[in-house]
Amino acid sequence: MAEDVFKALADPTRRRILDELVERDGQTLFEICTRLVTKHGLGLSRQAISQHLAVLESAGLVRTRRQGRYKFHDLTTEPLERIVTRWLKPDTPEAP
Amino acid sequence: MAEDVFKALADPTRRRILDELVERDGQTLFEICTRLVTKHGLGLSRQAISQHLAVLESAGLVRTRRQGRYKFHDLTTEPLERIVTRWLKPDTPEAP
DNA sequence: TTGATAGGCAAGTCGGTACTTGCCTATTGT
DNA sequence: ACAATAGGCAAGTACCGACTTGCCTATCAA
Known part of the structure; x- marks a missing residue:
């Protein structure tokens, strides 16, 4: 739900994590840790960090795929696009 | 800053207030109260509600104009558009 | 098989923040 | 002038969430 997305984005550390993932997708927990x-x-x-990633995942902003003892984290931007259009008036002004 | 915008959006009541303002701009505190x-x-x-409006205003999501004993609240969507593009990859896929 | 690596679970602490309560100021109407 | 309306300030409470600590499981390399 949108509630989870907003709460997930409320924390600065979680936003940093998203920054890391948009720069390089598919990182493991330890990679994200050392990078941060x-x-x-x-x-x-x-x-x-692990708990932050859990929050991001349950918000649908991060998807995970397990592979052996590694767990890779991928960014998903779909929820982001949905939540903001909520307050953008119908006459969406296109950038000139 | 983006920090203030995200924290402002984190609260459900504040999002309701934005919902109200996008439906009818320029409401007073009391109008918003009764509507909620x-x-x-x-x-x-x-x-x-007053404190919530203060948070929204300091985040730049709401602008106020005083007129006599009334204080009208107007929605400002500019901060919203900025914050989300942060994680949208350069190849922004347009809806087909 | 054993040690090292990658990650998970659970309980506890601590600070921030949403909300209330009580009182105060300013503008408007009669 | 006086009451009513619209809003502001400040202190106090209570709860949620971020972070830590300690221990446990699973996979890989030697």
């Missing part, structure tokens, strides 16, 4: 630490200086535990 | 109560069954105090 090195590139953005976020000092978070692995569990924290 | 009658149409959506939300039993919230006037202060609660």
Whole structure:
């Protein structure tokens, strides 16, 4: 539901994760962890990131595929496009 | 900032308020209050709505104009359009 | 088979925030 | 002038969510 999408986007760390995934799709939990630490200086535990990814997944913003002991995370942008059109007036002005 | 926009959108009541404003622009605090109560069954105090409107305004989603003892609230959709393009890949697929 | 890697589960802590309550200011009408 | 209407300020409560800690499971390499 839209509720889950908005709540998922409310957290800065989760938005960072989406930034990482849009830059390189299909990363594992550990890859995302190290990237967040090195590139953005976020000092978070692995569990924290794992929980964030769970929130993103249940919101439909991230899809996962298991492969052996790895779990790859892929970005899904469909929910994003839906939620915003909610408040855009019918006369959507196209950029000139 | 984008941070304020996302946090503003995180709350269901604030999204209801945006729904009301997109339906009829330029409402006062009291109008919004009564509408939320009658149409959506939300039993919230006037202060609660006032604080929500303050959040929406500081996020740039609502603009206000004072006129006598009335304060009218207008919706502003510009921040919405900006924040979502953040994760839409460069090859934006147009609807066929 | 054993150790190392990748990830999961569950309980607990702590801070932010949504909401209330009470009182105050300003504009309008009679 | 006075009451009623429209809104603002500030402190207090209570709950939700982000993060940690500790331990457990599964897959791969040697």
